[in-house]
Amino acid sequence: MSTANITVRERIRKHFTALTKSERKFAAYLLEEYPSAGLASITVVAKQADVSTPTVARMVQKLGFKGFPQFHQALLTELQAKVQGPAERRANWASEAPEGHLLNRFTQAITRNLEQTLANVDTAQFDAAAAQLADISGRLYLVGGRITRALADYAFTHFQAVRPRITHMTSSSASWPHYVLDMAAGDTLLLFDVRRYEANLQRLAELAAARGVRIVLITDQWLSPVAEVADYSFSCWVEIPSAWDSNISTMMLLEALIAAVEERNWDETQGRYERLEQLFEATRLFQKPVRQ
Amino acid sequence: MSTANITVRERIRKHFTALTKSERKFAAYLLEEYPSAGLASITVVAKQADVSTPTVARMVQKLGFKGFPQFHQALLTELQAKVQGPAERRANWASEAPEGHLLNRFTQAITRNLEQTLANVDTAQFDAAAAQLADISGRLYLVGGRITRALADYAFTHFQAVRPRITHMTSSSASWPHYVLDMAAGDTLLLFDVRRYEANLQRLAELAAARGVRIVLITDQWLSPVAEVADYSFSCWVEIPSAWDSNISTMMLLEALIAAVEERNWDETQGRYERLEQLFEATRLFQKPVRQ
DNA sequence: GTATGCGTGAAAATTTCTTTCCATATGCGC
DNA sequence: GCGCATATGGAAAGAAATTTTCACGCATAC
The missing domain is CATH 1.10.10.10 (Winged helix-like DNA-binding domain superfamily/Winged helix DNA-binding domain)
Structure with a gap:
């Protein structure tokens, strides 16, 4: 050596x-x-x-x-x-944590996942998907699986602030056919599917695709079968040293898409935020922010 | 060509x-x-x-x-x-994306947030909080606000696999008093509160604290008022160039906590995963995984 | 001028790599 | 549960690369 x-x-x-x-x-x-x-x-x-x-x-x-x-x-x-490049892989983010501490091991895995995910995003596809999600001439449907239901929910909350005409399809797949009934060409379906991939989601995607709905899929690195019928697919690296998969990179891609849609529709979005602010004020649901 | x-x-x-x-x-x-x-x-x-x-x-x-x-x-x-090519293209971050592309700007902000968040985690406090969350002698209650409801939901799904005795308090704050009624000393409340901080959550935290419930708070860098009564608080950096806040670092902290609880209770957890697996198999809800 | 030794490359020998073929395994639809 | 279709990897054939051998050329020394 x-x-x-x-x-x-x-x-x-x-x-x-x-x-x-x-x-x-x-x-x-x-x-x-x-x-x-x-x-x-x-x-x-x-x-x-x-x-x-x-x-x-x-x-x-x-x-x-x-x-x-x-x-x-x-x-x-x-x-x-x-x-x-400089071999200074951000290994020691959690600077105070001892070498083998879970936080450090976890951080390393996450860093790698984020890197991999980003390296595998096709910029053109990302932009196209953002444009599709920003298209308010059609409805935007959101749906997730057992795990990703929470992400779909998160997406719903944010997209609501950014654009009108959103539907969050609840996780109860029994009700999905009703939603499909109303889907039309020009609509968009943002679908989350990470392993273990769910047969219901695939059937839903197929039905939607058959109705001319554009499908944006956020999945993991092993690619959900939904990718077959999706117009845009994004793979997120999700492996961590654990019995379950991390969804941090999934979340990052989602947030990036929301940010892109916001940027794209900024003129309209801005107004929505202002109105939302006033509504919060009116309902007194929330306290004054501490800062800013 | x-x-x-x-x-x-x-x-x-x-x-x-x-x-x-x-x-x-x-x-x-x-x-x-x-x-x-x-x-x-x-x-x-x-x-x-x-x-x-x-x-x-x-x-x-x-x-x-x-x-x-x-x-x-x-x-x-x-x-x-x-x-x-250009001498020092930053590592592999979204390597194909043009310099000023949203993806790159976004990534930079996220990286910074994760760094800040991790640098501000007190390892000892993290371990103590994990121990508290892993304590199955008491119940674990989960609750979030308007935005963080999705995170609480995500936490619920994962904690379910890791430990018994969990309650996800729905976002309808009208029903919270009923939950509080059953809370007892030795129970734990994992509470998410990011700006704009919600008065309801604060009141809930005060009531729970009064009943001897241990509170683990995941908040943002400006610290929710709930921190006053919380036993463990974690601040997550959430600013991105956008009208809303990112919850990627929040999610990371949450996942790290779940991983820590899992590791701590591994003997029992392992059995739970196996049973869960069998149940999935039985209900045929899910397709075979592509790999592993 | 001749002998010696080193450097050189053509070509053969060898190893290693690539591709093709085929038997087996696996999953899927009926 | 059966038969079909497809996927997979072992093994052999074929191709290409690398290494070795060897003879020649050229310089230098005697």
Whole structure:
């Protein structure tokens, strides 16, 4: 492991004096276009540097590699490390917590889930889905499963403030057919389905799709079968060291969508917030905010 | 050339529904550690993803590559482009999103909120609160406000799997007195209150406290007045560039608490999960999970 | 001028990787 | 419960890569 951490570049510098003329030719070529010049097969690389394959093979051995594949792998690892960026993975968020504390382990898993989820969002699809959700010419239906019912509820509360014409389909699937009856082309169905995927939701999605309803699906990384009929699907990474799945990334995607819809309909949304504020005031349901 | 510019990640997204179970397994593995997981030889890659080489070969063809080498090359090119590109693109956060895209702005705010929230958790208090929530000698009551009702609902669903003796107090505050009537010393009340703080919740908390109920409060950074009577309070950072507050950090704290309770009561919890599983099986409410 | 030794690359030998074929397993509809 | 369709991985064939061998060229020393 002692020599494992030095870069190929450093190895070349270190052994340069021991290299022969052709080998130096190849070394120069590699450094010229580092490290991409070394990423093809030995045959291709050798040809491009205008030396023979044995020359390259001998040289990488001089550099301390067992063979060309090992050399190739080393370059790859370097490149990968570069992309990963500063290795300061936010490991210690819960700064006060001891190393192995649950909070830290949990945080690490969550961070990774959020990263993965975001990396896998197709921006164009996100924008299109936001536009669909913002389209108030049709109704917006919300529905979730056993676990995600709470998310659908949360979505309902927020979308209510952002746009009119919303229906929260209760989790009692017996009543779903009644809702489907009123669905029409141009309507939107925002559907949550994480494992274990529920057959009822799939049937609902199929019925809705058949009526020309656009479906936005928020699911997990293993993709609910509803994705088959959904117009827009988003995968959220949900694994945590636990018997159940985390829905933090799911929630994040939901909030991001709400924010996007809000931004899109801002002119109208603003007015709604003001009216909502006045209504709260009128009903005296809520106390004055502490700040702001 | 028309299809040359889309990333492998996008290809996977696009074709995911057409993939079989094993192929998805490989796809998931690749996305998990992208793109390095796909850079070894097909044999190695397949073995690490625990699928057969033919599966991988078939899949890359489905993605539109002629063969594995072409797929391999595409990943390599992506990686190179990434390195060549704008020097320090921030890690993997929504890597495909343009700089000023809402997704990126949103993510930044969320990251900050999570950091702040975690930095402000007192580990000892967290552990103590978890112990309180895990104490099944008393009842556990759950309640939330207008917005946080959804979180209380989510908490209810999960705590149900983890421990017995739970009561979800519905948001209709008219019925709260009935619940209070049955509260006794040794019971626990998990209460969510974020701005705008609700007078009803405060009164409920006072009544419960008077009856000797231990109160765990999850609130925002400005602290609900309920904190006065709560035994344990946690502040979650909730500000995002939007007219409303984000509850992602709130959700995170909640999930962390659930995880902590689960870990604490694991012996009993495990049995509950198994029974739950059997009940699901019996009611046939749910489809078979895709994986695991 | 000849002999010696090192560097070099063509080509063979070998290893490794990729693809194809096929038997088995698995799930699904009837 | 049966038969069909599809998915899966073992194994072999085929392809490509890497390594080794070896003969030649070239420089240097005597």
